[in-house]
Amino acid sequence: MNSRPSLIWRAASAFAVVTAAVLTIVGVFLYRSLESELAYRDDLALMGRLEQVRALLQDSDDLVALQQRPRLYQNMLGNQDSLLLVGRGSAADIIAINPHDDRVPVLAAVPAGQVPTRAQVVLWQAADATPVLLLAGEARGRGGEALQVTVGKRLGERAAMLASYRMRIYMAVVGGALSALLLGLLLLRKALKPLRQIATSVSGISPGTLDYRLALDNVPRELSEPVQALNAMLERLDGSFARLSQFSADLAHEMRTPLHTLLSSNGQALSQARSVAEYQEVLASNVEEFERLNRMVANLLFLARADHGDCPLALQPIDLPTLGEELCEYFEALAQDRGLELHNGLQGTLVADCVLLQRAIANLLANAVKHAAPDTRVELSNAVIQGATVISVKNLGAVLPPQHLARVFERFYRADETRTDPGNSGGLGLAIVKSIMDLHGGRAQVSSEAGATVFSLRFDPAVQAVTR
């Protein structure tokens, strides 16, 4: 076993401790009951014996005869634990059954004719440290002669019996605890078997088998929650992994197009001698392709950095009407070419990173100007909805089908698969918008219905307050 705590060992030890504690409490209770029961019986027996001897003395015709007929009290003879002393005074001159020759002390005698009580039984320590129960009483002989009787019982046997009983209780406690430990270990190992099975299943999952899900039917109730969590994690991993693979494939594809153009145009140019003008043409075309690649790499770097949160925000209050004016002026020429009217309806201020906000809105405007139907109006506006500032860019024109709506913010995603646009960096514009909103703790949304497409940037007030 290594140094890390084992769940099985910990639980089994706890079982053992609890078992030991319960057995100890029960054992102590039983021991005390037995002890007091035995004491009660011994006391009663001693009191009965005193009465018996008193009656015997009363009924005996002659004390001498009594001395010579030990049968009457023979049950006490040969019994090493019993003690019987009968005498006329304090000396036991009539009967002395004292197997251990104990020097019995002088006791307060129960007066003749009075029934002894338990309180009058005395516990005395003999010379050999054995506890002895003693009871003394006055008695009358047949002739009314005053006699003194002392009955006693050595408790050695009782002490030994109690000691062995104690020992058995100790053994029961230790044995019970040990068996609880062993049984606990066995049972817990068995109970945790599903956990090991889950571990085995999970360890078999590789990037190629991310679609595997753990079966829930045979899993104990307590484990169904973690198993569901694991399945949900696999679901997310599977999704991310698929997106990552798709992203790599898209990236390779996007890079391949300009590379192909470069390779073929350069190869073709070098195949024979050409005029300076022709070489210049090739070089200029190369520069355009390189710029396209460069822009793509810069955009990807921006996205990667935003993903890692390595993109500090320079938050400041931004005057939205001014920003909108600048943006509209920038797109004005392009919009006029397409017969579009740009309307700046931005109002108020917003705390955000100025360059990033400008970039996000610029990407949305570029998108809107590109897709708006000719001779329509592109509107830039903002509103406060549930305390959140929402900036919207609206254009009229063909609506985006629902299956595209959910994916327009994905990297390299294009609603129109066949479109090849030389000025385009390759489907990253809206992904950058989403990243910028993520950085601001906001959300980028899109809706497209009834001939109008609206992209909106939602800046939540709570986040605003935190970042402020």
Next chain:
Amino acid sequence: MRVLLVEDEPKTSRFLCRGLTESGFVVDAALDGVDGRHCIEQEHYDLIILDVMLPGMDGWQLLKLIRQRGDTPVLFLTARDSVEDRVRGLEQGADDYLVKPFAFIELLARVRTLLRRGPPRELDHYQVADLELDVMRRRVSRAGQRVLLTNKEFALLHLLVSRRGEVLSRTLIASHVWNFNFDSDTNMVDVAVRRLRAKLDDPYSPKLIHTVRGVGYQLEAGDE
């Protein structure tokens, strides 16, 4: 003007040297940090272009050495576009930076700005061939005829005229005219230049605004 270029990548070094020489600079090229230190200690330069990642002795150490010796303008080049790198360079006394990859005219524009020392000459009135531009009254005329321009068209023309003869990249134009400091996917600058031309150049001769393909735009009265 004498320029020191410390750059370890031979191809980059070669084309930068050629480009700068063609633009009228006297260029010394050092291919590693130790070489660079030797040049810095032996010669006097008007400007030093420094790659940060260098074998032998890195750009930061050279920058420290340069600052100990005087205030020669330093432009540093970095391949890692991380904020820390840029901040570090500017904090240690560099005057400007460029992130690789960059277009040569970007470098040229930065170099010229650094060497200009002080703000560029702001004139109230420009004349190029038969084009006249009055900055104060925001009036433009060509061949004696008034040409009406929008605000941004005027700003664009003003930029081209004030940097007459220089080839200006689209990025620089977007940054100066529209305050756009990121590479946009849209060809806005081209559209704006085309509209400016339609008003200013198309009806007249000679043509003043020239497209330098793959590089940018230039305003020049010379022959086409």
